[in-house]
Amino acid sequence: MLDRRNFMKTCSGLGLAGTLFPGVLWAQAQGGTKITKEMIENAAAIADVAIADEYKEMMLEDLNDRAKGYEEIYKLKISNAVDPALIFDAVLPGTKFETERKPMRLSKAPNATASAPKNLEDLAFASVRELAELVRTKKVSSLALTQMYLQRLKKYDPTLKFVVTLTEERALTQAKKADAEIAAGKYRGPLHGLPWGAKDLLATKAYRTTWGAGGFENQMIDEDATVVKRLDEAGAVLVAKLTLGALALGDVWFGGVTRNPWNTNQGSSGSSAGPASATAAGCVAFSIGSETLGSISSPCTRCGCTGLRPTFGLVPRTGAMALSWSMDKLGPICRSVEDCALVLDAIYGPDGHDRTVHAAAFNWDAHLDWRKLHVGYLKADFEHKPEPPQEEKEGPAKTPEEQKKRDKQKKQRDALRWRAEYDRKYNDAALAKLREMGVHLIPVELPKFPYSAITVMLTAESAAAFDDLTRSGRDKLLTSQKDYDWPNTFRSARFIPAVEYIQAARARKLAMEAMAKVFDSVDVIVAPTNGSQQLVITNLTGHPSVILPNGLRGDDAPKYPFEDPSDFQNAGGPETPTSLTFLGKLYGEAELLAFARAYQQATEFHLQHPKL
Numbered sequence: 342m343l344d345r346r347n348f349m350k351t352c353s354g355l356g357l358a359g360t361l362f363p364g365v366l367w368a369q370a371q372g373g374t375k376i377t378k379e380m381i382e383n384a385a386a387i388a389d390v391a392i393a394d395e396y397k398e399m400m401l402e403d404l405n406d407r408a409k410g411y412e413e414i415y416k417l418k419i420s421n422a423v424d425p426a427l428i429f430d431a432v433l434p435g436t437k438f439e440t441e442r443k444p445m446r447l448s449k450a451p452n453a454t455a456s457a458p459k460n461l462e463d464l465a466f467a468s469v470r471e472l473a474e475l476v477r478t479k480k481v482s483s484l485a486l487t488q489m490y491l492q493r494l495k496k497y498d499p500t501l502k503f504v505v506t507l508t509e510e511r512a513l514t515q516a517k518k519a520d521a522e523i524a525a526g527k528y529r530g531p532l533h534g535l536p537w538g539a540k541d542l543l544a545t546k547a548y549r550t551t552w553g554a555g556g557f558e559n560q561m562i563d564e565d566a567t568v569v570k571r572l573d574e575a576g577a578v579l580v581a582k583l584t585l586g587a588l589a590l591g592d593v594w595f596g597g598v599t600r601n602p603w604n605t606n607q608g609s610s611g612s613s614a615g616p617a618s619a620t621a622a623g624c625v626a627f628s629i630g631s632e633t634l635g636s637i638s639s640p641c642t643r644c645g646c647t648g649l650r651p652t653f654g655l656v657p658r659t660g661a662m663a664l665s666w667s668m669d670k671l672g673p674i675c676r677s678v679e680d681c682a683l684v685l686d687a688i689y690g691p692d693g694h695d696r697t698v699h700a701a702a703f704n705w706d707a708h709l710d711w712r713k714l715h716v717g718y719l720k721a722d723f724e725h726k727p728e729p730p731q732e733e734k735e736g737p738a739k740t741p742e743e744q745k746k747r748d749k750q751k752k753q754r755d756a757l758r759w760r761a762e763y764d765r766k767y768n769d770a771a772l773a774k775l776r777e778m779g780v781h782l783i784p785v786e787l788p789k790f791p792y793s794a795i796t797v798m799l800t801a802e803s804a805a806a807f808d809d810l811t812r813s814g815r816d817k818l819l820t821s822q823k824d825y826d827w828p829n830t831f832r833s834a835r836f837i838p839a840v841e842y843i844q845a846a847r848a849r850k851l852a853m854e855a856m857a858k859v860f861d862s863v864d865v866i867v868a869p870t871n872g873s874q875q876l877v878i879t880n881l882t883g884h885p886s887v888i889l890p891n892g893l894r895g896d897d898a899p900k901y902p903f904e905d906p907s908d909f910q911n912a913g914g915p916e917t918p919t920s921l922t923f924l925g926k927l928y929g930e931a932e933l934l935a936f937a938r939a940y941q942q943a944t945e946f947h948l949q950h951p952k953l
Contacts (some may be wrong), residue, residue, distance in 0.1 A: 376404045421663050421806055428696050429667030431653040431883025431927055433857055438928035439702040445686055447531065448679055448707035450474045457481045461489045465623030466950045469680035472626055473531035476523065483519040483534030486626070487512050487578050490536040493624040494581055497953060501600045501622060503615035505541045506548055506582040512536065515578040522576065531683045533576030538625040540616050541582040542589060542662035543569055543671075552662050553594035553612075554587040556810070556818035566660025567692045568629055568671055575687040583615025583628060586821075588807065589636060589664050591909060593821040598906045601643050602951040603917045608906045610643035612636040616674045617644040622953060627675045627684055631661060633668045634799060634880050638922065641674060641888040642870050645918030647947055648674045649681040652928050653883030655703070656688050657695035665802040666697075668880055677947050678889060678938040679707060685930060701928040709935040716775070716936065717785035717863035722872030723768050727761040752902045753910050759899040760913040761871070767892050767919045768869045771940075775867065778943055783863055788855035792877045795845045795852065797837055803827070804834030811835070821907065849881055856882045865936045866924040875924065885930055887937040890946040891921040918949075 378397045381404070385392045432438075451471050457480045458464060464472065464481070475481040491509055498504045519534035544550045544562035551557050569579065584599045586592050592599045592614035599614035601607040602622040609618040613630030617640030620628045630637045632650045641648035649672045656671045663669060673684035682705040691698045738744035775782060807827070810816045816828040823829075856878065859866075868875045870888060879886055893916055900914045921940075925933030941947055 376401060376408055415809075415812070418809070422660075424663065424666050424696070425805075429653070429883075430697065431853065432699060433853060436857070436927055438699070439704060439931075440700055441704075442702045443704040445683075445704070446706040446708055447683075455480070461485055462493070465489070465493060466676065467626075468677045469531065469535060469627055469675060469683050470677070472535055473533070473683070476519075476534040477528055477531075479523065483516040483523070483536075483578060484513070486534065487516040487536045487580060490580055490625055493622070494619065497602075497622055497624060500605055500953075501602060501609075501618050502597045503584050503599050503609070503618040503622070503624070504581050505551055505553070505584050505594070505596070505615070508545065508548055508579050508581060511548070512578050512580045515573070515576075519576050519578065529574075529576040530687070532572065532687055534578060535576075535626040536578045536580040537572060538581045538583040538616055538619050538628040539566075539569060539579060540585050540613050540628070540630050542585055542631060543582075543629065544660040545569055545579070545582060548582060550582070550662075551595070552588055553585040554818075555595040555820050556815050558595055562660070564660055567657045567694065568688045569660065571688045572629075577687070580625060581615075581619070583619055583625075585631075585636075586611035586614055587819045588803075588827050589631065589633065589662065590827055591821065591907070592640070593907045595820050600906065601917070602953060603645060604914060606904060606906055607643070607901075607911050607914075607917075608909070610640040610909070610912070613640050613648075613674060617641055617646050617648070620644070620646050620674050620676065621951060623950060627673055627680055629671060629684075629688070630674045631658075631669060631671050632880070633665050633670070634796065635876050637670075637672055637674060638870065638876055638886065638888045642918070642920040643912060645890045645893075645920075645946075645949070645951070646674050647676060647678055647681060647887070647889045647941070648672065649685060649930070649934070650880075650886045650888075651685060651689065651930060652701075652885045652925075654697045654699050655690075655701060655885075655928065655930070656685070657690075657692040657698045659692055659694040663806050665799045665806070667802060668799055678887060678934055678941050679705075681887065682707075682930075682934045682938075685934075699928070703928075703930050705931060706935065707938070709931065711932075711936045711939045712779065714864040714932055714936055715862065716780050716782055716865050716867065717859075718772065718775075718782045718867040719787065719869070719872060719875065720784035721786060722869050722875070723772060725872065726765075727758045749903075756899065756902050756913075757910060763894070763898055764871075764913075764919055768872075768921070771867070771891055771921050774944060775940065778939065782867065785859055785863060785866060787859065787873065787875060787878055788852060790848060790852045790855070790878075792852070792874050792881060795849050795881055796877065797845045798842060798849065800830060800834045801837045801842050804831040804837075807831055852878065853882045856884065860884075860926045864926060864929065864932050868922045868924055870920045870922045875922065879924055884927060885925045885933055887923045887925075887933055888920050889923075889937055889941055890949070891919045891944070892946050893918055893949060918946075 381397045543566040550562045584594050589612040592608035592611040599609045601609045616628030616630040621644035637648040637650045651672045673681045675681045811831045896915045898915045901911045923937045
């Protein structure tokens, strides 16, 4: 008999510790099938490891024992809500952040003497700050605002497909309560009485929480997510559960494709598809989205919203669908930077459940002197020119179908290059504007690491979060089944070795240390939203970012060559928004938002809205 210690010693001696071998075997042995020598041979062939025949016989007993152990864990039926014992922490030794909470310092109240417009829909695109003042001064009631936004949600949902569930009864009750409290002098703050929408991965009592996915259409979770509770406490009014791409990928959900209000032939991008679309369309005062790897940034770019992806470990995720425990973040999607600050103030801080959250303080000060901040910019990314088209090195296509596929891929590559070439002028104009504002831009470079390889952690964690879906075959119920969709990714993830996951985590630590050095010399970094790898890097290191509108493309903008709204590359074109991104220090949201607000006030691109 080969005991466990000797088995591991044998495997290490054979070079098996870092291979695909174990995962392949467990995958083959699902359902109680006994592992055989033939299975070992098949797994070893995939792992590209040679194993002598006598070792295969020695390994069988221990491998089968391990397979039984996995089956025992499967029987536990672990809920998506259960996080692993391992906790990712974005904070490195020496990281400093504010811990004392101070009162918010808001911007000057806008036009405090103004009365409500005769047509309440004229307020549909007003900022949180503007709406808050109207509600505080009783110029507009929460009930009237709520009814107006509910009406708009019903009116535009058939076209934009951004609503999973209207929470009308809950909303009307909350609005009436808000009006009564304000009338009695019990004003809770700038979100009191304001209607908002939740990405439908936030649990909400008495309403379904579908995660946007086929097979989960009627899922009920008997709790309110922490963020929902905190917004209730702030007096905000939940009017709708908004769409997300199935299990937080893209904009394709079980009810269709959520659309971009600026061009309804395009998807709104994702996965915070509904929150971005509804906010941009003036159908909620603000919304809550989530980001693991671009799910706030991408739809805000597509729909022309202002979005904040907070520092990892600032906003508790309790009651939110888990995709990647080491990367998931919740944040506001709004119409202005200060709106994001006001919403963040209501939702951040430890809740006693999400163990990743630090007791950091976010102290919003609209009057912070942003001119004292040290501002870097990704010089190489701003100066980068799209690569010229490469000559095809492939041989002739073997079939008409193969040629058709190649032609489509070439069109996609050309469209992406043309859009990047066209959009450069918006990035150049942003730098020019910042310099005009008196900002001294310091060139910085982000550290070079194999970031795409490190994201194997996201792949492995997401597959674990939805392992039962894969093993049961219910992944077939998800609407989209393309090669880049979750079903295929989850299946492939079963071949990721545990050792390589740990190695990726170690590489991630090195990247975190390198990024900390970059922020030793600057407080904020200006970046092209689609440039280089800033999105991947900062999601891995946990740094916050603000994405804000940076102008509309002109009538001469290149169009996407295909009409499929679910195609992620179907973006850009005439009269669609561009965006700019600002990156901040860990828990440096106060400075980051103050600087982004200054740029937004100087450009006023956020005041443009789609003509529905």
